[in-house]
Amino acid sequence: MQIEQTSLPGVVILTPVRHGDARGFFSESWNRQRMIEAGLDIDFVQDNHSLSARVGTIRGLHYQAPPHAQAKLVRCGKGKLFDVAVDIRKGSPTYGQWTGVELSFENGRQLLIPAGFLHGFVTLEPDTEIVYKCSDYYAPECDGGVLWSSCGIDWPFTGEPLLSDKDRKAVPLADFTSPFSFEA
Numbered sequence: 001m002q003i004e005q006t007s008l009p010g011v012v013i014l015t016p017v018r019h020g021d022a023r024g025f026f027s028e029s030w031n032r033q034r035m036i037e038a039g040l041d042i043d044f045v046q047d048n049h050s051l052s053a054r055v056g057t058i059r060g061l062h063y064q065a066p067p068h069a070q071a072k073l074v075r076c077g078k079g080k081l082f083d084v085a086v087d088i089r090k091g092s093p094t095y096g097q098w099t100g101v102e103l104s105f106e107n108g109r110q111l112l113i114p115a116g117f118l119h120g121f122v123t124l125e126p127d128t129e130i131v132y133k134c135s136d137y138y139a140p141e142c143d144g145g146v147l148w149s150s151c152g153i154d155w156p157f158t159g160e161p162l163l164s165d166k167d168r169k170a171v172p173l174a175d176f177t178s179p180f181s182f183e184a
């Protein structure tokens with residue numbers, strides 16, 4: 001498994017090995033022992049899977065607040081997307097900073113996003129599917145969001161995005177009070 005750092009400490013890109021043969025490929029998309037060996041052991045408890053039919057669909061920027069904060073391991077099961085994490089830990093030297101990576105079925109890359117970061121993505125192909133592991137269960141009472149266009153993210157997409165009503169009405173980062181604090 002290849003591990004690449006990003007501009008945000010703690011947010012890392014993982015690329016599992018693909019074993020190719022005449023049929024296609026086989027890959028261990030997640031192996032807890034490999035994560036432990038890499039010092040990235042996280043006790044994931046829930047897998048999520050969503051389909052976004054239209055190019056330019058933006059889901060995000062979301063978080064779950066403590067006590068149900070979620071770390072996520074995100075990959076693209078079909079199509080292509082640009083995945084983004086934003087540091088919202090009060091007191092963090094990278095507070096409000098973002099990093100983004102293109103995830104696709106073709107490149108097999110995954111983004112590991114710790115708790116304390118917003119997560120969102122924009123789809124770059126039709127019928128794009130995202131699959132991701134979460135380190136806590138869904139807790140709608142802890143669900144929160146920040147407006148996708150308020151964090152200075154250089155989205156690789158022009159035009160009007162497709163958004164849920166919830167995402168369209170999200171609070172701008174400048175007006176946001178984070179429930180997360182940075183722990184050095």
Ligand SMILES: Cc1cn([C@H]2C[C@H](O)[C@@H](COP(=O)(O)OP(=O)(O)O[C@H]3O[C@H](C)C(=O)[C@H](O)[C@H]3O)O2)c(=O)[nH]c1=O
Binds near residue numbers: 137
């Ligand atoms: C997140 C979630 C949602 N749901 C239900 C609630 C709604 O009836 C429906 C759609 O939920 P929502 O509009 O919040 O889905 P997304 O906009 O894709 O939200 C997700 O997208 C961003 C990128 C994330 O990282 C989060 O996992 C999550 O916020 O699925 C569940 O039943 N379980 C869940 O864990």
